[in-house]
Each structure stands twice: as C-alpha cells, then as structure tokens.
Amino acid sequence: MTIDSPTAGPVVSGTPHIRPFSESLPMALLRAREASMRLFRPLLAQHELTEQQWRVLRALTDANGPIDAGELAGRTFLLAPSVSRILVTLTSRKLIARRPDPADQRRTMITLTDVGRQAVRRVGPQSERGYCAIEVAFGEERLGHLLAELHDLAQLDIDVSDVLGGVQ
Amino acid sequence: MTIDSPTAGPVVSGTPHIRPFSESLPMALLRAREASMRLFRPLLAQHELTEQQWRVLRALTDANGPIDAGELAGRTFLLAPSVSRILVTLTSRKLIARRPDPADQRRTMITLTDVGRQAVRRVGPQSERGYCAIEVAFGEERLGHLLAELHDLAQLDIDVSDVLGGVQ
C-alpha cells in the first residue's frame, strides 16, 4: 500500500532537498493523464479532432445552450486566442455556429450545430468505452474517489505569492 | 452488450450517454495539473525554463548519472524530436553535456553540467515551497494517497484495441 519510500528517503549527495521526479505531483498528474489519453488519442485522430477541439465540443455539449467565448476558454482551460482560432476551424467545419449576443454585441455566443452534435454522438460512445476500460481495470469505486480528490485538489486556492515568497 | 451504461444517470435530450465533462478523467487530471502548475510556472519563468526543459533537468537530476536520449524521452513523456531540440537549447546554455556512448556510438549520453546542477539547486528549493503549500492545503497523508493512486493508474496496461474495438 505504500509508495516507494515511507520516510522520503535519503537526500542525494550534497544536494539540498529536491523532491524526486517520481513524487512530483504535476509529473504524476501528467503521467496519469498520458496513460489515460493513450486510450482516446487514436479515436480523436480518426475523427480528425485535436484534444483541444474535442474539449471545446465537450464543453459545448455540457453547456446545453449558447455560451460566450470567454466562458468557453475558462471551461476548456484554453487561452482566448487559442479558443478564437479553434472556433474558426470548427466553424469552417460546420461543427459550431457563432453569433453576437443581442444583449451585448461584444460577446460572441457559440452553439453546437446539428452536425456538431452528430460528431459528438459518434465520438462520445466510443470514448465511453475508454472510460469503461479504465473503470474495469482500476475499479469503479476507486476511480470515483480519485475523481473526487482531483476535483478537491483543483479547487484549492493557494496564493502564488506565498510560494514565490517575495523572492523576486 | 451495449456500451451505454445502464445506471449512469439521466441521459441528455435524445443524446446517447456521454459522460459529462466534469466527470471526464483526462479533464479532471488536466484541471488538477493546471491548478498545481499555477504555483510553479512563475518560478520557471523567472529562470527562463519551459516546463518541458525543467522536466529534462529533473529527470537528469534523478538519473544521477548519464542516460541516453531515448531513456530521457521516456522519462519526461516527450517525443524524441522534442527532446533533441530541447537538448540543443540546454547544451547551448551549458546546462547539460552530450557525448556519444563509447560502448555504442549510436547513443548520445546526456549529463547535467555543474552549471546545470546549480540551476536545479536554485530552482528546486523554491519549487519545494510549492509542494509544501499544496501539502498544507490538501493534507500530507491525503496527498500521499493521491500520488499512490495516480501512480497505480499510470501503471494500468489497457489494450487500446479493446477500446477502439476494431471499429476501424
């Protein structure tokens, strides 16, 4: 049940304490993400969708109605310029539609088109097979708990300046 | 034998079951990773290191001796061409050194230089402050358990073809 080292182990020759790569949280998250994405990448490739384009389509599916570009950027963890370019691509492929918000013409409201919904309907169930495979291999309850922990972790609101500590 | 799960909650208007974005494992991992990287990005920026360059330096620190480029690619989750280019950059900055393996001249062995080790020594302890902040906010034991679960998840060896299911 334990990870590699119970008490953090010996420090490497004269180096001040630096957490081993294997115990780095961002690295562990990356590794786990790569392992799970491995199941989905070929599927997205088949449908000529990048990971980020798929994130946009998923976010729109969840939204279940028009949302503006800024909201979309936030939900997909993409920067505004990335979203803008992705929206151009997805629009040219008729997967989404953009129109200005009548209430505030600065805003662009985005919706899935019927074609876009069809695409999601085609990819979604196949992608669900990936999740099921993970649930089976890892354990459904265990996976549920992991998701909850990841959710809580992402909610932590740590002040970055505490970390940099005015080192400047 | 349908893939759509029988007891997976209400299905959105006519759409076959598609897991909500919020319950997507890759998305949860990305979200958690973004939340944690938020603490480290400014630090890396201060030292003019990209995330990927820092991964290479960390992997070399852990290796505690020369390793070849292929091994480095594996440990950092980077593709060989990306590693190649990063090695060019890091070599020009004198942070690493490359030399052919005497035992097999095809292989390039990579080591940290003294300058490289110094850089790691400067960044490492500051980065450790980030980890500590997370440990405090999330709980040390809880974080340890999460790391162990992520480790196990990454170890899963799921056959991709099971997922694609010969759909072609």
Add this chain to the structure above:
DNA sequence: TATTGTTATACTCTATAACTATA
C-alpha cells in the same frame, strides 16, 4: 537489416501584446 538519434516539415497550442468594436 534494425536501431538510435537527428533533421525536415507541417500543424497546433502557448503566451503576450496590439487592435477593433462595443459598452
């Protein structure tokens, strides 16, 4: 002939800044 690493190429995303048009 297979391998290791590097280049070549095209595409995409990241990141910051500048710009347009609304408000």
Add this chain to the structure above:
DNA sequence: TATAGTTATAGAGTATAACAATA
C-alpha cells in the same frame, strides 16, 4: 475608460517521415 473578442507575432511542442551513422 473598460471589456470581449480577434488578430499579430514569436516561440515551442506534437507528430510523422526521412535521413545518417552505427550496430
């Protein structure tokens, strides 16, 4: 004046293929 989105630009990584050197 501030905001929302887009466009501009520079840089970097992704991904595949092709290549050279070595085994």
